[in-house]
Amino acid sequence: MKDVTVRYGRHARALTTAVEDVSLTLVDGEFTVLVGPSGCGKTTLLRVVAGFERASAGAALVRDAAPAPGGGTGIVFQQPRLFPWRTVGGNLAFALARHGVPREQRPSRIAELLDRVGLAGMGRRRTWELSGGQQQRVAIARALAGEPRLLLMDEPFAALDALTRERLQEEVRTLAASSGTTVLFVTHSAEEAVLLGTRVLVMAAPAGAPGRIVAELPVDLPRDAGTDPAALRAAPEFARLRGELTATMREAATLPA
Structure with missing residues (x-):
C-alpha cells in the first residue's frame, strides 16, 4: 500500500474517511499484526488487501496486481x-x-x-x-x-473462550512458521499480537480523525515448531514486549488529531 485512503459515502458532505495516507509493505513469510482500538481502520485495511474494498486514493497492490478476492489470498473472518x-x-x-x-x-x-x-x-x-x-x-x-501465499485473519479468535483461543493461537503460530505463509492478522490484544507476530503495527484514530499507522514494533521471539508456548508466555522478553506494546497503544490513543 502506498498512501492509501478509504472514504465512504456518495456525497461530499456525507463522506467519512476511514483511513488516510497509509503505506504498508508485507514481506514474504512475515507475520504482520495490526493492533488498535475499534474504529481505527484495521479491518478496512484488511478488506483493501483482500479486494473487498477499493482505495479512494493511493495505490494497493498484491504481487504487482490489483487486489481481488481469491487469487492466492485466503481469508478467515471473526465468525466461521x-x-x-x-x-x-x-x-x-x-x-x-x-x-x-x-x-x-x-x-x-x-x-x-x-x-x-x-x-x-x-x-x-x-x-x-x-x-x-x-x-x-x-x-x-x-x-x-x-x-494461499497470503493469509488474512480478521480477529478470528475474538468470540472463543480463553482456553480454545490459546490453543488456536498456538496452532496458527506453528502453521505459519512451518509453511512460510505471509500473514496479515487483526486483533485488539497486545498479548495476542506479541505471541503471533514477527512485526506489530499500531493503528489509531485520535480524536475521531481517520485511522493511520502510528508505530511499529518488531518481535524477535523463537518461532520454531518445538517452542513451548507456556515457556514463551512466561519468558521475560515476552513480558517486556507485551508491556512495551501496551504502553504504545495507550500513547497512540491520546495522540492529537
Whole structure:
C-alpha cells in the first residue's frame, strides 16, 4: 500500500474517511499484526488487501496486481461463516472446487487439510455438531485450501473462550512458521499480537480523525515448531514486549488529531 485512503459515502458532505495516507509493505513469510482500538481502520485495511474494498486514493497492490478476492489470498473472518447444509468435508470440497482442484484429488486434500488443523477424521460431521473452536478450525482449513501465499485473519479468535483461543493461537503460530505463509492478522490484544507476530503495527484514530499507522514494533521471539508456548508466555522478553506494546497503544490513543 502506498498512501492509501478509504472514504465512504456518495456525497461530499456525507463522506467519512476511514483511513488516510497509509503505506504498508508485507514481506514474504512475515507475520504482520495490526493492533488498535475499534474504529481505527484495521479491518478496512484488511478488506483493501483482500479486494473487498477499493482505495479512494493511493495505490494497493498484491504481487504487482490489483487486489481481488481469491487469487492466492485466503481469508478467515471473526465468525466461521460455514455452509450449515454441508458437512465439514463438503465445505472444504466446495473451496477446493473453487480453486480448480480435480474431483478425484479432493478426498485426499480434505484429509490433509483436516489433519493440519487438528480435525482428522471429522470430514463427515455436520458443522452444527462442532464446537465454536472446531468450526473456526474448519474456516482456517478452508482458507488454506487454495494454498494461499497470503493469509488474512480478521480477529478470528475474538468470540472463543480463553482456553480454545490459546490453543488456536498456538496452532496458527506453528502453521505459519512451518509453511512460510505471509500473514496479515487483526486483533485488539497486545498479548495476542506479541505471541503471533514477527512485526506489530499500531493503528489509531485520535480524536475521531481517520485511522493511520502510528508505530511499529518488531518481535524477535523463537518461532520454531518445538517452542513451548507456556515457556514463551512466561519468558521475560515476552513480558517486556507485551508491556512495551501496551504502553504504545495507550500513547497512540491520546495522540492529537
